[in-house]
Amino acid sequence: MQTLELRPPYLIFVGDENRLSYAKTGKGIVDWRRSLCAGQLRTSTQAVDLGLVDMDVTEAAHQGVGSLVIGTAPVGGDIPAQWWPILYQAARAGLDIVSGLHTRLGDNAELRQFAEQSGARLIDVRNPPETLPVGTGRKRSGLRLLTVGTDCALGKKYTALQLEKDLRAAGFAADFRASGQTGIMLAGQGIPIDCVVADFISGAAELLSPDNDPRHWDVIEGQGGIFHPGYAAVSHGLLLGSQPDAFVVCHQPGRSHIEGWPGFPLPRIQEVIDRTLQIGHLTNPNIRCVGISINTSGLDDASSRLLMEEIADQHGLPCVDPLRGGTAAIVAQL
């Protein structure tokens, strides 16, 4: 039993996508894991430039590229017809194909056949490993930090990635652990926790951060929100299986309600801290909150600084915006 594992280096497929916001998976990989990227495949000169060497499949195969990673998300989430010939070519050349889109790669018989012939793998990062264990609750060695949130889509992944970077800069051994599809594509491994069968949520989370050196930090990407009417169960299982020693609450000011659930007011940061402590205590009695991460993307520098000072004072915890000054203040707590 193991997590998904991607094979580097990567050829990032951009296609003819000319909007950066639709190529954010590719951009994320370049931002956070540039050393794993061999090049980009663009089918139009107007396409987004991720700052990598332009490369076609033949050249990539020649250079020993391991995987073609689809770095853009077309509207609707399906694979457009004009992409398939390129994916066929890559599979025939033995490159693994990695996708986070709705269309399952393996549902295309032609692609499947090319992959079987060359030994290439078709990896849908939405598909969890086939065999997963039930959570045991057994205490694992090493240290763990989990990012949790007042809601979805407000910075849990980037907070975890920045914490990994800042922990390493401070001399710690640390690894980002991906629990969602984009995170897996950035990290090259992980388990899409929201896609596993209910009985195995905490077991999958246990696999995600295995035993490690006593002073090694796993920084685990959180999912959902413990007060989320749709996804709280996922957050609960991930929390139990992660058995975090430390957690960071991620929040975006200005949200009044759970996004997409207008009947549900956003929980207060303190409520998320309290509930996370209560639930997390079951598998790690030493769990503690070590900081707050604020997504201040809507604010200017001065307002964002003021807001973070206020929140820090209010909770007696370091408060950071990871993309605006890093997470060193939190790392200092560890």
Place this chain on the structure above:
Amino acid sequence: MQTLELRPPYLIFVGDENRLSYAKTGKGIVDWRRSLCAGQLRTSTQAVDLGLVDMDVTEAAHQGVGSLVIGTAPVGGDIPAQWWPILYQAARAGLDIVSGLHTRLGDNAELRQFAEQSGARLIDVRNPPETLPVGTGRKRSGLRLLTVGTDCALGKKYTALQLEKDLRAAGFAADFRASGQTGIMLAGQGIPIDCVVADFISGAAELLSPDNDPRHWDVIEGQGGIFHPGYAAVSHGLLLGSQPDAFVVCHQPGRSHIEGWPGFPLPRIQEVIDRTLQIGHLTNPNIRCVGISINTSGLDDASSRLLMEEIADQHGLPCVDPLRGGTAAIVAQL
């Protein structure tokens, strides 16, 4: 989007099983839903007698039986070789086949072919419906009661079934709602909540007890335990999606630890009440605990009565053993 639905009346397959404890699914169906049972199919005179008319497949088809329901659980959970000819015969005769065993019926190509030809359905009650929604948290009409527990396998299903019976006896409209495979076979419908994909746990739970008359009670079978290191996430999602007005805590005295998880002491009843209130509040602010159900199967009448009085006093709530005097004291609270 809907729950699994079985087609009555049933022919209960007993085979040559001569131990009642291995035929408990069949016995449960007869105990709780006798009116849905047309007969039993025994392949040996030594086999368990469930008190139904003995019937072979030909006779069952002639009498308009809807489903052959496998009522025994062989050691290992796989279908023994000598059962297949009978299942083939049933599928050819147009009877749906219903199984809760590990072996997937549809993995047998011959059986699949017979079923396709006759229009019979092969129903593995471990397989949830294919399309499930994400939980919305929208308040539904009607009243709901959920059974929760200090652990697994201590009476949540039977408590719910007895509550349905006693509610009906007291003049309420009430329906048992099954969330596990045995419950589904007893109830003829439901969703195996522990088998759904993580993102859809609370959404599946919402499907399980749809809008209903304002005074109608759905009595929902609980799963797992909110302090269970393996299954708490399932319990959390089921609680949110059920949005219960009332819940009953099920407990078995004498257990010191979560069964199978020796490192985890059994939570106290009061802890389960408090945590269930906290979490359940999100989707139903009026949630309340209406009673405690004790599995006193290990005790004599006098000790069991004493224990239940003690627990009732301690918590200020009615305390019952559903299989030893019913749940009327709880129904009186509703």
